Amino acid sequence: xxEPKVLPIAxxxxxxxxxxxxxxxxxxxxxxxxxxxxxxxxxxxxxxxxITRYEDVKSALSDDRLQMGFVFDPDQPRTMLNQPGNLLNYxxxxxxxxxxxxxxxxxxxRVRSLRPMIEAIVEARLDALEEEGHGADLVTVFSTPIPTQxxxxxxxxPYEDRDDFQRRAKVxxxxxTTREEQIQNLKDMDxxxxxxxxxxxxxxxxxxxxxxxxxYGAELSDDELVGIGNMLLIAGHETTASMLSASxxxxxxxxxxxxxxxxxxxxxxxxxxxxxxxxxxxxxxxxQAAEDFCLRDDEVIKQGERVVxxxxxxxxxxxxxxxxxxxxxxxxPPQPHVTFGYGAHQCLGQQLARMExxxxxxxxxxxxxxxxxxxxxxxxxxxxxxxVFGVNRLPVAW
Amino acid sequence: MxxxxxxxxxxxxxxxxxxxxxxEVFDQRDDDGVVIxxxxxxxxxxxxxxxxxxxxCPAAAILVxxxxxxx
Ligand code: HEM
Ligand code: SF4
Numbered sequence: 057x058x059e060p061k062v063l064p065i066a067x068x069x070x071x072x073x074x075x076x077x078x079x080x081x082x083x084x085x086x087x088x089x090x091x092x093x094x095x096x097x098x099x100x101x102x103x104x105x106x107i108t109r110y111e112d113v114k115s116a117l118s119d120d121r122l123q124m125g126f127v128f129d130p131d132q133p134r135t136m137l138n139q140p141g142n143l144l145n146y147x148x149x150x151x152x153x154x155x156x157x158x159x160x161x162x163x164x165x166r167v168r169s170l171r172p173m174i175e176a177i178v179e180a181r182l183d184a185l186e187e188e189g190h191g192a193d194l195v196t197v198f199s200t201p202i203p204t205q206x207x208x209x210x211x212x213x214p215y216e217d218r219d220d221f222q223r224r225a226k227v228x229x230x231x232x233t234t235r236e237e238q239i240q241n242l243k244d245m246d247x248x249x250x251x252x253x254x255x256x257x258x259x260x261x262x263x264x265x266x267x268x269x270x271x272y273g274a275e276l277s278d279d280e281l282v283g284i285g286n287m288l289l290i291a292g293h294e295t296t297a298s299m300l301s302a303s304x305x306x307x308x309x310x311x312x313x314x315x316x317x318x319x320x321x322x323x324x325x326x327x328x329x330x331x332x333x334x335x336x337x338x339x340x341x342x343x344q345a346a347e348d349f350c351l352r353d354d355e356v357i358k359q360g361e362r363v364v365x366x367x368x369x370x371x372x373x374x375x376x377x378x379x380x381x382x383x384x385x386x387x388x389p390p391q392p393h394v395t396f397g398y399g400a401h402q403c404l405g406q407q408l409a410r411m412e413x414x415x416x417x418x419x420x421x422x423x424x425x426x427x428x429x430x431x432x433x434x435x436x437x438x439x440x441x442x443x444v445f446g447v448n449r450l451p452v453a454w
Numbered sequence: 455m456x457x458x459x460x461x462x463x464x465x466x467x468x469x470x471x472x473x474x475x476x477x478e479v480f481d482q483r484d485d486d487g488v489v490i491x492x493x494x495x496x497x498x499x500x501x502x503x504x505x506x507x508x509x510x511c512p513a514a515a516i517l518v519x520x521x522x523x524x525x
Binding site: 117118152155156157159160162163164165392397398399400401402403406407 | 464467468469470473474482483484485486487488509510512513514
């Protein structure tokens with residue numbers, strides 16, 4: 057058998073950061089499932105089966121035999137992949153028990169009731185942009201503060217502490233760090249969250265964390281509460297911030313699409329789904345087969361094998377076949393996508409993320425109809441190497 | 455045509471797609487977001503939305519069965 061090659065599962069094409077790397081398309085075409093080597097800062101390089109077709113992703117991620125490859129192990133040092141309370145470290149009944157303590161805060165009804173709060177936050181950031189004037193960086197003035205403030209409000213985390221927790225979240229998602237840095241970083245995150253949890257133990261606040269302590273405090277250890285808080289804080293702002301920045305960049309490069317977002321309120325929901333499908337900023341955690349099982353009827357994945365999934369390329373393979381899914385078309389009929397994952401771990405915060413995007417993006421182009429990149433010929437500084445795809449800086453003018 | 459909808463409650467991960475797709479047929483419990491079936495035999499103009507919900511459900515928690523011709 058040939059030596060497996062290295063395949064970064066979210067790799068983007070050299071010239072166009074929104075296109076999957078050629079190797080991912082090749083893997084998708086292959087009638088046999090490919091075995092690859094996956095680079096990882098926490099685990100070193102590991103061998104895995106690469107899943108790149110949309111239908112395969114759905115069947116794999118909804119199969120109970122494919123489990124989180126990294127379940128919490130108290131004897132190992134704490135890392136992002138080894139933390140109590142983090143839903144991504146649990147399987148089966150343990151997972152759904154924990155998840156159902158949180159899902160009540162993310163129902164459609166609850167998220168709809170957050171709309172006025174989100175609108176107020178977005179308006180304030182638009183004012184801040186205006187104040188900053190031409191050359192303002194959309195990433196620091198708009199895309200990052202919006203989801204950060206929203207999750208702070210929801211969780212009851214003081215927004216004043218953002219510099220520290222944002223920096224720690226960045227380190228946590230940076231693949232160019234050492235294992236030691238990751239362990240220290242998580243210690244700092246845990247210490248911070250532990251002070252908030254202690255406060256809620258004393259007197260549960262009127263927010264998500266306070267609610268979890270009130271309703272389930274007796275069943276949860278402080279460690280688990282800290283893990284839940286950290287998970288929501290990080291997952292709740294990094295990905296949405298990246299999605300906002302990358303979408304804005306994409307719309308600035310495609311003014312006809314931005315016009316639709318700005319002028320056609322009834323097109324907004326569909327446009328956001330298309331942007332989610334096309335940008336696919338997040339990744340799926342590696343999984344591991346708990347027993348042998350078959351994909352595509354005849355492709356066996358052996359017990360113990362690790363499995364990685366490429367959301368990015370799977371999203372180009374969905375739907376009915378009469379659509380060219382490699383182009384961005386915000387007006388196309390909604391295409392299915394796995395940007396939020398699939399199966400038991402499908403994103404807990406997806407309805408909140410959608411609401412933030414639906415409020416923020418049209419409002420941005422409405423307030424600044426002439427929004428453009430600050431410099432003519434400006435090259436957009438995309439962040440392609442971190443666990444979450446995004447934009448480093450996006451100076452704009454109008 | 456008659457449509458029989460069933461839900462597999464333990465599987466539901468409270469993603470809410472069903473409520474968005476077919477709000478007349480599905481709701482979510484307030485405390486944990488788990489699906490509530492409002493109408494197990496929805497009328498004809500709901501069928502497409504119900505099928506869409508079943509397709510979108512990431513947990514395969516919605517089962518839709520055709521009960522054949524007119525009642
Ligand atoms: C556009 C923004 C977002 C994207 C693209 C995104 C993407 C994802 C993906 C792909 C997963 C599945 C990971 C896996 O199966 O390995 C996931 C899980 C998760 N997300 Fe998000 N997410 C976003 C926003 C949010 C927000 C706003 C929150 C919280 C408020 C959140 C909280 C979570 C949590 C807690 C999980 C773990 C769920 C579980 O394991 O049961 N996410 N997200
Ligand atoms: S779509 Fe499926 S998982 Fe989501 S709430 Fe409805 S039944 Fe539950």
